[in-house]
Amino acid sequence: MEPPVAAAPPSGEPGLLRRNAVAIAFLAPAAILLGVMIIYPTVYTFIRSFFGKDAHEGFLPRGDFAGIDNYKSLFTTDILVTAIKNSAIWILVAPAAVTAFGLVFAVLTERIAWGVGFKAIVFMPMAISLFATGVIWHVMYIKDPNQGAVNAAIGAVKSWVSPAGALSTASPSTANLTGTPQRGYTLHKPIPAGGTALLGLTAIPPEDVPSGAKQAATPQPKPGAITGVVWRDFKPGGGVPGKVEPQELGLPGVKVSLIDAGGKSVQSASTGDDGSFTFDDVSGSGFNVRISKETFAAPFGGISWLGSRLITPAVIIAYIWVWAGFAMVVIGAGLAAISREVLEAARTDGATEWQVFRRVTVPMLAPVLSVVFITMLINVLKVFDIVISIAPGSTQSDAAVIAVQMWRQSFGGVNDFGLGSAIAVFLFLLVIPILLLNVRRFRREV
Amino acid sequence: MATYEAEAGPIVVADPSERTSARLTRALAKVPLNLFLAFIALLWLMPTLGLFFTSLLSPSDYITNGWWRIFSKPSLATFENYSNVWNTTDIPTSLRITAEIAIGGTILPIMAAALAGYAFAWIDFPGRDILFVIVIALLVVPLQMALIPVFHLYNTLHLYDTIFGLILFHTAFGLPFAIFLLRNFFIGIPKDILESARIDGASEIRIFLRLILPLGLPAIASLAIFQFLWTWNDLLVALVMARNTTPITVDIFSQLRQFGSNIDIIAPASFMSMLIPLVVFFSFQRYFVQGLLAGSVK
Numbered sequence: 001m002e003p004p005v006a007a008a009p010p011s012g013e014p015g016l017l018r019r020n021a022v023a024i025a026f027l028a029p030a031a032i033l034l035g036v037m038i039i040y041p042t043v044y045t046f047i048r049s050f051f052g053k054d055a056h057e058g059f060l061p062r063g064d065f066a067g068i069d070n071y072k073s074l075f076t077t078d079i080l081v082t083a084i085k086n087s088a089i090w091i092l093v094a095p096a097a098v099t100a101f102g103l104v105f106a107v108l109t110e111r112i113a114w115g116v117g118f119k120a121i122v123f124m125p126m127a128i129s130l131f132a133t134g135v136i137w138h139v140m141y142i143k144d145p146n147q148g149a150v151n152a153a154i155g156a157v158k159s160w161v162s163p164a165g166a167l168s169t170a171s172p173s174t175a176n177l178t179g180t181p182q183r184g185y186t187l188h189k190p191i192p193a194g195g196t197a198l199l200g201l202t203a204i205p206p207e208d209v210p211s212g213a214k215q216a217a218t219p220q221p222k223p224g225a226i227t228g229v230v231w232r233d234f235k236p237g238g239g240v241p242g243k244v245e246p247q248e249l250g251l252p253g254v255k256v257s258l259i260d261a262g263g264k265s266v267q268s269a270s271t272g273d274d275g276s277f278t279f280d281d282v283s284g285s286g287f288n289v290r291i292s293k294e295t296f297a298a299p300f301g302g303i304s305w306l307g308s309r310l311i312t313p314a315v316i317i318a319y320i321w322v323w324a325g326f327a328m329v330v331i332g333a334g335l336a337a338i339s340r341e342v343l344e345a346a347r348t349d350g351a352t353e354w355q356v357f358r359r360v361t362v363p364m365l366a367p368v369l370s371v372v373f374i375t376m377l378i379n380v381l382k383v384f385d386i387v388i389s390i391a392p393g394s395t396q397s398d399a400a401v402i403a404v405q406m407w408r409q410s411f412g413g414v415n416d417f418g419l420g421s422a423i424a425v426f427l428f429l430l431v432i433p434i435l436l437l438n439v440r441r442f443r444r445e446v
Numbered sequence: 447m448a449t450y451e452a453e454a455g456p457i458v459v460a461d462p463s464e465r466t467s468a469r470l471t472r473a474l475a476k477v478p479l480n481l482f483l484a485f486i487a488l489l490w491l492m493p494t495l496g497l498f499f500t501s502l503l504s505p506s507d508y509i510t511n512g513w514w515r516i517f518s519k520p521s522l523a524t525f526e527n528y529s530n531v532w533n534t535t536d537i538p539t540s541l542r543i544t545a546e547i548a549i550g551g552t553i554l555p556i557m558a559a560a561l562a563g564y565a566f567a568w569i570d571f572p573g574r575d576i577l578f579v580i581v582i583a584l585l586v587v588p589l590q591m592a593l594i595p596v597f598h599l600y601n602t603l604h605l606y607d608t609i610f611g612l613i614l615f616h617t618a619f620g621l622p623f624a625i626f627l628l629r630n631f632f633i634g635i636p637k638d639i640l641e642s643a644r645i646d647g648a649s650e651i652r653i654f655l656r657l658i659l660p661l662g663l664p665a666i667a668s669l670a671i672f673q674f675l676w677t678w679n680d681l682l683v684a685l686v687m688a689r690n691t692t693p694i695t696v697d698i699f700s701q702l703r704q705f706g707s708n709i710d711i712i713a714p715a716s717f718m719s720m721l722i723p724l725v726v727f728f729s730f731q732r733y734f735v736q737g738l739l740a741g742s743v744k
Contacts (some may be wrong), residue, residue: 019569020572021692022569022650023565023569023570023571023574025563025572026561026562026564026565026569026650026654027562027565027577029557029558029561029562030558030559030564030621033558033583033614033617033618033621034581034618034621034622036614037596037614037615037617037619038591038592038618038619038622038708039584039593040595041591041592041596042587042591042596044594044595045591045592045594045595048594048595057595065551088563105486108479108482108483109483110485111476111479112476112490117487118483118486118487119489120728120731121487121491122486122487122490122726123731124490124724125490125493125494126727126730126734127675127723127724127726127727127734128679128720128724129680129681129695129719129720129723130492130677130678130679130681131679131681131695131698131699132497132679132695132719132720133493133700135497135698135702135713135716136493136494136496136497136716137493139497139500139513139713142495146510146511146512146513147498147508148493148512149511149512149513149514151510152514199685204491225448251534252630271448290519290674296722316574316674317675321493325490326738329735329738329739330738330739333568333735339744345588352472369565375609378586381588382588382589382590384681385681385682385695386460388699389681389699393703397728403482403588403590406590406593406683407590407593407685407686410593410594410686411593411597411685411686416702417594420593420594421594423590424588424590424591424593424594425591427588427591428587428588428589428590430464430476431586431588434586435583435585435587436587437584438582438583438585439579439582439583442578442579442582443579
C-alpha cells in the first residue's frame with residue numbers, strides 16, 4: 001500500500017493553516033459523533049463501574065461510590081458466574097468450530113460443479129438477523145418430536161435402529177407369567193417341542209391396543225415347533241383368565257423369545273395380527289417363552305434441547321449455522337489465491353489428498369484462518385440476540401452469556417447501572433488484546 | 447471476487463478414448479462428495495424453510511402437525527397468518543420504523559465516513575496516523591460500553607424512543623468500520639488523478655464530490671449493504687433506546703415471551719422481517735462479499 005502524500009506542498013504558514021482547516025472540516029462530523037457517542041460513553045462507563053446502584057447520573061456519576069464492589073459481585077453472584085462460564089465455553093468452541101466448518105466447506109466446494117449455489121445456500125443465514133435465527137432454531141428445537149424437526153429427525157433414526165415397543169404397559173393375566181415390563185414377562189411352565197404357549201396380558205388401556213389387532217387365535221400344536229399367542233386376556237363383562245375367548249384381541253408386534261433349559265435365548269419372533277407366533281425347528285423340552293422387554297420400549301420422547309443442560313450447545317449449533325458461510329467465503333477467497341502449481345506439484349510428488357490438505361493447504365491458509373478466527377472471537381464475545389431468542393424464559397439464566405447479563409442487569413428489570421457498567425468493562429477488557437493486535441498490524445503496514 | 451466466478455478448467459487435449467473413460471472415472475469418484483455436499487446444503491436450508499412452513503400452518507394445525515407434514519399434505523398451507531399479522535397487529539408500523547432506521551442508519555455513517563476516509567487517505571495533517579489508530583481501536587469497542595451513558599444522554603436530550611436517536615447510535619457505531627474500509631479503498635486510487643485535479647485548481651470538496659465519491663462507489667456499495675443489514679437486524683440497541691417507537695425485532699421479541707401460544711404471529715412476522723434483508727443480500731451478494739473480505743475485523 002502506498003503511503004499518501006500531500007500533492008501541493010504547503011506554501012508558508014497561512015497555507016498550512018488553511019490545509020488543516022480543510023482536514024478539520026472533513027473530519028468534524030465523524031469526530032463529533034465518535035467523541036460523543038463512543039469515546040465519552042466509554043470513559044463514563046468505566047467510571048460508573050465504581051459507583052453503586054443509586055449513584056446520580058450526570059455528566060459524570062456522583063454519590064454512592066462503591067469501589068470495586070461491582071467487580072466483586074461480578075465474580076461471586078451465581079447467575080453472573082454462570083454467564084462467565086458460558087462465555088468461556090463459547091470462546092473455546094464457537095470460533096474454532098466456525099473456522100473448521102468454513103475451511104472444510106471452502107476446500108470441498110472447489111471440487112464440485114455447483115459450488116456457487118452451495119456457497120449461496122450456506123452463506124444465506126448471514127443476511128438473516130441473529131434474532132430471527134433464534135426464532136428459527138427455537139422452532140427447530142421444540143422437544144415434542146411431532147413439532148421440533150431436530151427431534152423428529154433423531155426420532156426417525158432411532159426408531160429405525162431400535163423401534164418403539166408395541167405396548168407401553170401390561171400385567172400378566174395368570175400367575176404362570178411373571179416379570180416386569182422392564183425385564184420382560186416369562187412363562188414359567190416348561191414347554192416341549194410341539195407344545196403351545198398362552199401368554200395372556202391385561203391392564204392394557206384400550207387406546208394402547210396396537211392398531212390392526214384381530215380376534216386372538218388359540219394356538220394349534222405343531223410337531224417340531226412351539227406355537228403360541230399373546231393376547232389381551234380381557235373382555236367386557238369378564239371372562240376366564242388364561243383362556244382365549246371370543247372378543248379378546250390378539251396383540252400384534254409383540255417381541256417374544258424362546259429360552260432353552262439352560263436359560264439361553266435361542267429364537268425370537270414377532271406376533272401377527274391375531275397375536276400368534278411360531279418357533280420352528282424346535283426339538284427337546286424344557287423351553288420357556290418370554291415376552292421380551294423391547295415390547296415395552298418407550299417411544300422417543302424428544303431430547304430437551306432448550307432445557308438447562310443442553311441450551312448452550314444448542315445455541316452454539318445455531319450460531320455455527322449462521323457464521324460457517326462467512327468463514328467459508330473468506331477462506332475460499334484465500335484458497336483461490338493459493339497457487340495451483342504448488343498443490344499440483346505436491347500431488348505429482350505422490351501426496352494423498354489428505355496430505356496435500358494437511359501439509360500444504362492449511363499452512364498456506366494460516367493468515368486467512370487467523371483473520372477468520374479473530375473476527376469470530378470478537379463476535380462471540382458480543383453474542384446476544386441469538387441467545388435471548390432461542391432460550392425460553394425458564395432457561396434464560398442457564399443460557400446467558402456476559403453480553404446478555406450486561407443487558408439484563410442494566411435494563412432487563414434489575415436496573416443496576418453500576419453492575420451493568422462493570423460487566424461492560426469486563427467485556428471490553430476481553431477485547432483489548434485483539435484491539436492491540438489490530439493496532440500493531442496497522443503500525444506495521446504504515 | 448475470484449471465488450464467485452466459475453473457474454475455467456485447464457484445457458486438456460487427449461485422445462478421445464482415454465478421455466471418455468477417465469472422465470467417467472472422475473465423475474463417478476465425485477458422486478459421494480456431491481451427495482455429501484447436497485446433504486449439507488439441505489441441512490443448511492432446512493431451518494429457514496421450516497420457519498416458512500411453520501408460518502403457513504394455522505394455529506390448530508400447528509399443535510398437531512410438524513411443519514414437514516405440509517410436504518405430504520399441501521392443503522394445510524394457508525396465508526391466513528400473514529393477513530392476520532398484516533391487518534390486526536402493529537407489525538406493519540414497526541416494519542416501517544425498521545426501514546426508516548435502516549435507511550437513515552446507512553446514509554448518515556457513509557456520508558460522515560466518506561469525508562473522514564478521504565481526509566485520512568489524501569489530506570496531510572499533523573497527527574493523522576494517531577487519529578487513525580484511534581479509529582482502529584474503536585473498531586472493536588463493544589457497544590455495551592456505550593449503552594448506559596447514551597441511555598442517560600438520550601433521556602436528557604429527549605432522543606430516547608425516537609427514530610433519530612436510534613439512527614444516531616447506529617451511525618456512531620458504524621463509523622469506525624466505515625472509515626477504516628473507505629480510507630483503505632480511497633488510498634488505492636491512483637495518485638496522478640488527484641494530483642492533476644489539484645494542479646488544475648480544484649478545491650478539496652470538489653475533488654471529493656467529483657472524483658473520490660464516483661471512484662469509491664464499489665466500496666461505498668459494499669459498506670451500504672453491510673450497514674443496512676446491520677441496522678435492519680439490530681435488536682439490542684432498539685431494546686435499550688426505545689419503548690414505543692420500536693423496530694420489528696423488538697416487537698417480535700415481546701411476542702416471544704409467550705412463545706408457543708402465538709407462533710402464528712411470531713413465525714410470519716419473523717419471516718416478514720427477513721424478507722428485505724434476503725432480497726438485498728441476493729441482489730447485491732457480490733458487494734456484500736467484497737465488504738466482508740475488505741474488513742473482516744469488526
